[in-house]
Amino acid sequence: QDKPKIGMPMTTLNDAFWVDYVNFAKSAAEAYGYELVVTDAQSREDKQLSDIETLVNAGVKGMILTPLSEPLGIQAIELLDRAGVPVVVTDTFPGVEVGYKPNYLAFIKLDDETAGYNVAKHLIEKDGVKNLVGIGGVPGISTSEARNDGMKKAAAEHSEVTVLDVQYTDWTLAKGQSVMEDFLTRFDNIDGVWGAGSDPLLGAIVSIENAGRSGIKLAGIDITEAAIDSLEEDKLSMLAGGHWVMGGYGVTIIHDYLNGHETDQPVYEMSLYYLTKDGIDDYRSAIIDPLAEGKSLVDWKAISKTSDSSVNHADVFQVIAP
Amino acid sequence: MLVETHTDTGSKDHLDTPRQPYLLAAEGLNKNYGPIQAVKGLDVYLRAGEALALCGENGAGKSTIFKILAGEVVPDGGRITVSGSEYKPANASQAVTAGVSMVHQEFNILPHISVAENIFIGRMDEFSRFGRINWKALYSAASRLLESLGIKCNPRAEMRSLSPSTQKMVELARALSTDPKVLLLDEITASLDHDDADTLHRLMNALRAKGVGIIYVSHRLQEIFLSCTSIEIMKDGSWVATRPASELDEDQLSALMVGRDLADWKRPARPPLQEEMLDVSGLTASGFRDVSLQVRKGEIVTLAGLAGSGTDEILDAIFDAGHLTAGTIRLEGSDYAGKSVSDAIAAGIAMVPKERAVEGLIDTQSIRFNIGLANLSSNTRGVFVDGAREAEQAEQGADMFRIKARSTAELVRSLSGGNKQKVLLAKWFLTNPRLMLLNNPTRGVDIGVKFEIYDLMLKLSQEKKLAILMASEDMAEVIRLSDRVITIRHGEISGVFEGPEITETNLINAML
Amino acid sequence: MSQNTTASTLLRNGFSMEAMRVYFPFLVLVIVCIGFSIFSDQFLSARNLETVLRQTAVLSIAAMGATFVILMASIDLSVGAVVGLSAVIIAYFMQSLGIAAVPTGLVVGAVLGAVIGGIHAKLKVPSFIGTLGFMVAGHGLMLHITGGRPIMIRDETMRGIGSGTIAGVPSIVLIAMAAFIIAYVIQHHTVLGRSIVAVGGGEVVAQRSGIKVDRIKIITFMLAGIYSGLAGIVLASRMGAGSPTAGTGLELDVIAAVVIGGTPLTGGMGGVVGTAIGALIIAILSNGLNLAGVSSYSQMIIKGMVLIAAVIISIDRKKIGIIK
Amino acid sequence: MSQNTTASTLLRNGFSMEAMRVYFPFLVLVIVCIGFSIFSDQFLSARNLETVLRQTAVLSIAAMGATFVILMASIDLSVGAVVGLSAVIIAYFMQSLGIAAVPTGLVVGAVLGAVIGGIHAKLKVPSFIGTLGFMVAGHGLMLHITGGRPIMIRDETMRGIGSGTIAGVPSIVLIAMAAFIIAYVIQHHTVLGRSIVAVGGGEVVAQRSGIKVDRIKIITFMLAGIYSGLAGIVLASRMGAGSPTAGTGLELDVIAAVVIGGTPLTGGMGGVVGTAIGALIIAILSNGLNLAGVSSYSQMIIKGMVLIAAVIISIDRKKIGIIK
């Protein structure tokens, strides 16, 4: 019964994106014969560091880390190096490059700034938005700040576009709603809403409906079931996401490493899947439905060097698109 | 009414009036607090229309008996009947339902709600339908009750706006509003002014006439003879004697209580003293104005006044001089510029406050901690407390005032009322003051210890030239101790009496 | 202070004094409103005032219930979790039961409140810790039920409650007003209300006066739970979802609203009128700062300081006595 | 209960009684440890015990300071913000000053503590609200200083404090132990300690015994601030950074540690020995549940319940009297 363990110290688990991330990683761990031990730091850095220490003591053979911040990433990599635990970092830049310590095997990332940039570009170039408001995540968290930066960059490239304001929402629906209510009162000319996450956008939709405003375009990051429904009802114009695959691929890298296979690249960059209304049917049939039926979306053995040494990770680590 | 079930056993000299059934009979009561046997096999018998005084030294177990009878403490043994039926209250409201009501010695009021609610709060259902209160009915019931008891106050007033004495009378009204068969009064007069005490004694007589039985505790023995028909004396939780009040006098009672005859206690003759300790002139603050007085070294001066006359405020103002609006204080001829209690302590002033629970003692801490608190500045080495000296001092205080406790590490909250008062006295006397301010110093202290405290006060004033400025509601105490009495009326001095002029009539006339 | 004294001499009985005290929080409200109307033109617009009322609804309902707990000198840190659980459970059952699932919110609140009150009263666990435990556990339970994803509410009636108006007034504002009136009546005119105040004013005295203190404690926490349950219904209807993070952090806003409203944490005085004003102050603060375009970092600093200033102005030190 | 009484007869003086009371929290600690050692082989390993001590350092240091505030019957919700600010400001100044910036953490703590205490004592703002205001404002200030991004600490000495050992014991554990010993001495053997307990046991009594209550309040909050500042230093060295979210949520863990340790929120009794055990219990709970592989949602539910159970076992109801 005692399978080898892989640790996954999560930053938060109260969000659809990270739930998908963990579930996908679990399917990988199961396929390779590991127990995936998941902890939740509830967005507290000191807690995440403690969780990492505890996972080391629990005897994990490898770790998939999404650090809450760069310094934490460095601390963790050094600590894991001393303990001899290999680590794959996902999502958030850990402050150091791969190879900083020999145990730091790879970094699988999404370019948050680019993601924020692309979503804003869609709003500006496809939807013709001129007066944009931003619905942010958590102040001080790198993913959140980088997405904001990307959005601002896109706006800056278009002189006719004004970013009226950006406010934080702690990624929650409730704050998204009340922040949007205040935006609507303050600005009569809003025609676009950029969201760092999709939950707060759902809150913003409710505010806009309540206020009886029309003609406002909304788009944001993270493809979740609830957000897809809104997309279908034309309440959103575009969603970017699919990067919840990162953790699962991290498990593959660890598995291969433990079996003597180095991964092919230090850094893997996930290009996001950009979903608009016309892609919904395909996305549902290819991803949502199989997931709901408990099917694994990936043939894990087929992308592992351990089972097939000719596999190149760079070719197979992709966002799953319909 | 049930048939009589108890008669005197004859084994103890209970009152011999077997014709009437007992209203309340408690037999073989026992209560232990850990190793402490607070009550040991005690019997209490009470007849309708009788007022029984329960007498005993501090820590004898009186309050414990009361708490048992009022359903607040479960006895470890014994059997109680009320009107012949088994009585085993699980809480205060069951006791009230069975006809037993109690007025506690401490204040039991809800300061931010109305007088009427204070009276009826536990029985608001009587004034409500479907949970909604009929305020009119409530206020008029309260109004009627207060009027019938002769208590003057507005039932709509917020409780905290009343004087302490009136608050206590409202508590009495609360107890009486339940039409009790048995009324328990624990040192109630300690909180009442003269008028209200008179009202109380009138009420007690009226209640007795109506067949109510009263058990009464007070350490002011003269009161007992005023209003009680019989006296039960206890010692260390055990029964000692029960007598009709008419068969005893104050001296015999105190002899039975403390085992010594205190009849011949007289203040020794005292040489006149000259050197001035305290010289206060033109003192004014809220509650009094333009008070000038002197206390010489070795002298005991008393401020006498009705409740609310300003005596408490004068003592407070000297001790905590930050609130004075006018006037000067001189100590031993030099100006005293203190503005706070710590200045006062540094200048050698000590003060035993009136309300020991609020101002005097921290009951979650030990005797030692409490005694040490006023002596922190002297028991230190740098920022550190000298624990050994502190302990030694506490032992000394416990001996000096005969504090009944297992050790000085015992928590103050587990002491009896009178013993708490002794801790308070020890705390302040051990600061070795040159001026002592005493506000009702022997409140709740038993008669034996009371005289020891008097001896101590006189000895210190004589030998250490301690100057004492005192206020007391106990007229006997004022007359026994004072070298000089200054009467206060409406915040102003209304008379000064010395030597043979100090008589009850003189003082009362000047106070009214 | 002197103003207060003068006023009190003009007034004869306790209940007018009680009425007076309500003006202090009100004063804060007026100051805050004047301040914001200077910095933002839209602040006093009818549309924004409607928005503010909408934004206050959940907070004020939850704070009504919490007022009773604080009047009793206890504290309730589980408010946010109970509100959230109510919202999540409604959303969960609405998937199968439709609008008939709404009352489950009240049931959840009542049951949780009774359990919390029972642990406090019978097992003698201090309310701070008891409710802290339920706060942590409650959020865990919400995550379990939702699996970490918001449960969307599709029922149009439910969504209509959140967004609709009745006679021009948002329906959730009407619900909040009804909740306030009921709370007012409970506090001022029922045996329960007076017993709560009595327990807060002095538990031993209340006990000795024949009040069944334990029972009152349990009922009060149950009442607070029901109010939280109602707040959860309003939250769910307003958000159109039961989100796993619903209600997070609400407890601190609730306590702040109660205290700014003049009910000290030592209990025994104050009440729901002040709380209604306190809740408005808290909601207006967020709304006004957003309208004035203050950056969110600075908003936090300003909010913290205004909270302290509001209490400096609003609480009645003379009556409270010792401030802890 | 009867066990307690029997034991107390065996012991003569108050300090032994005091020592007795410490056994209740200790009992909880033992139960929790036995529980976890059943579910996880690694739990009792030397390496894990070292880890637990490391993980307790920040919490226990901050909780020492908070114990004094709670002994005084006040409360401090600003602990997390002050710890965080200390960490952030050290990291900020370390960029230019190097290791010499470390004492700024203590200064920040002392100054903030004095301001918080001053507002509480002089302006009579209830500590719950005053410190809540500083909690909100403090987090805003941290975001301002950092610009929303963590400030890295590159100084090797500083990083060494966080990860290094002295004679086999982690240096931050040694710091925590020193902080504990100092707190113990302050509580039991200094005038300040007596005064704090006296103010908590009865403010009027303390004032009437010559204690300058306002001054003690300010000093106590300052002392707590210094402890928080020290905790910030340890946190910064452990994390290798001053992060804008450092210390978030720490205040609730701190208060829970103090109360589980036997100091009631009504003050006047208890103390730092219990708090040290309480902090260990809180830290072990996270560690043990993670080791045992409990899912994180369930962890929250279990933690909430254990918190309540721990208090049921550990607090001394007889001594506390009324539980609010």
Ligand SMILES: Nc1ncnc2c1ncn2[C@@H]1O[C@H](COP(=O)(O)OP(=O)(O)OP(=O)(O)O)[C@@H](O)[C@H]1O
């Ligand atoms: N809860 C308690 N814990 C420990 N000891 C107690 C407790 N209550 C009472 N005692 C002890 O029981 C004894 C009797 O106390 P009680 O209060 O009944 O005395 P009392 O006759 O009322 O004295 P006083 O005249 O001083 O009020 C005392 O020794 C007291 O210390």
Ligand SMILES: Nc1ncnc2c1ncn2[C@@H]1O[C@H](COP(=O)(O)OP(=O)(O)OP(=O)(O)O)[C@@H](O)[C@H]1O
């Ligand atoms: N919460 C409590 N816990 C333990 N013992 C208590 C408590 N409250 C009261 N007591 C006990 O009850 C007894 C009475 O205490 P208290 O001084 O309050 O009343 P009292 O004896 O009637 O005082 P007095 O004689 O001055 O009227 C004391 O012996 C005390 O130990």
Ligand SMILES: [Mg+2]
């Ligand atoms: Mg007594």
Ligand SMILES: [Mg+2]
């Ligand atoms: Mg007594």
